[in-house]
Amino acid sequence: MPQPLTDPFFTYFSEGIDTISIPDYFSLMLEKPHQLCLLATKQLQNYLSEQTEWTHNFGLSNRIDGAIIGKMFGVLVVRNQNDEIGFLSAFSGKLAGTNQHTHFVPPVFDLLTENSFLNNGMEALGKMSKEIKSLENQNNPDSKEEIKKLKTSRRNYSVNLQNEIFEHYHFVNQAGEEKNLIEIFKNIGYKNPPAGAGECAAPKLLQYAFQQKMKPIAMAEFWWGQSPKSNFWKHGYFYACCKEKCEPIFKHMLKGFALEKA
Missing domain, CATH: 4.10.860 (DNA Excision Repair, Uvrb; Chain A)
Incomplete structure (x- = not known):
């Protein structure tokens, strides 16, 4: 389906969604993904399997050299300002050595900027x-x-x-309130935020949605590739958002949100 140039990161569903009910509350995956997230994930995984824009060694092919680095990816189903349903995609940390890719929402703060x-x-x-x-x-x-x-x-x-670094990560919620990582974690009793906070896929997705005045509908995250450090992460499996890094950020970003625990 051709996509109008309304937003470079808003992706339309390639399959029909008319028969799928839209949840009244934001569905933040705890146990299983919403059906819309399953469709979005299928579409994103097809892209990951077929794309030739960049090269990253997920450990799924013997033809790619370099260290094996599996990645957490996320999808956020949203309603845009044109009242259209689609989804946003994001990855955790860096992908193929960079923070910026055409198919994925940008980082909250780009640490890799030259001369930063x-x-x-x-x-x-x-x-x-x-x-x-x-x-x-x-x-x-x-x-x-x-x-x-x-x-x-x-x-x-x-x-x-x-x-x-932590002071440069500013997160906004639906009401337009902005806080940096130090403020967010101190509010819940942390001395310092954990390393890597703000680099997960889920906060990136919510940040972009709120900045672009999109309404979040449902979110899910999955692991893609081998995991060289832990057997916990399995290729293609879904996982709930992490408590250590993401949950405190969500408390700020989802303030006043009515949540449906899916």
């Missing part, structure tokens, strides 16, 4: 580490105090850099 504060910060940390290693290799007892000071400086610099 993160790149400059990582470069500064690298210089500190080289200086520490150089002094350690000299094996000079007089350098012990200097090494200790450098390690303290590196640790403090790293903590400040991480906090700066």
Whole structure:
């Protein structure tokens, strides 16, 4: 079906959905996906299997080199401002070495921007580490105090850099209220947000939907590829959104939302 140029990330269903009932409340998958999410997932998985735009080693083919990195993907069924039903797609973290892909909603904050504060910060940390290693290799007892000071400086610099990252992740809810990660997690008693918070597929999807004035209808996430670190993640299986990273963000983003636990 041809798609009008209303939104580059809004995808129409390739199959008819007229016989499927639209839930009155937002369906956030806890046990099983809504039927609309099953259709959206099928469509997205067909795209992942057939696309040739980028190369990522999911561990599903012997023809691709590099480390095997399975990914969590998400679909969010939405109603757009034209009163049309479709869905948005997202992935967790990076895909094929980048945050930006034409088929998927953008990240909440792009850490990979050239000459960003993160790149400059990582470069500064690298210089500190080289200086520490150089002094350690000299094996000079007089350098012990200097090494200790450098390690303290590196640790403090790293903590400040991480906090700066968290401050750049701003999440909006349906009412237009905006909070960064530090504010979100402090409100529920966390000292600091966990590493990688805000990079999961689900918050990306809600963020884009709210920014574009789309109404969320139902959401589901699934794992695609092999999992080199844990047998828990299985190819093609659905999983509920993670409690550690996503649940606190949802408390802010879904404030005032009537939820249907599917």
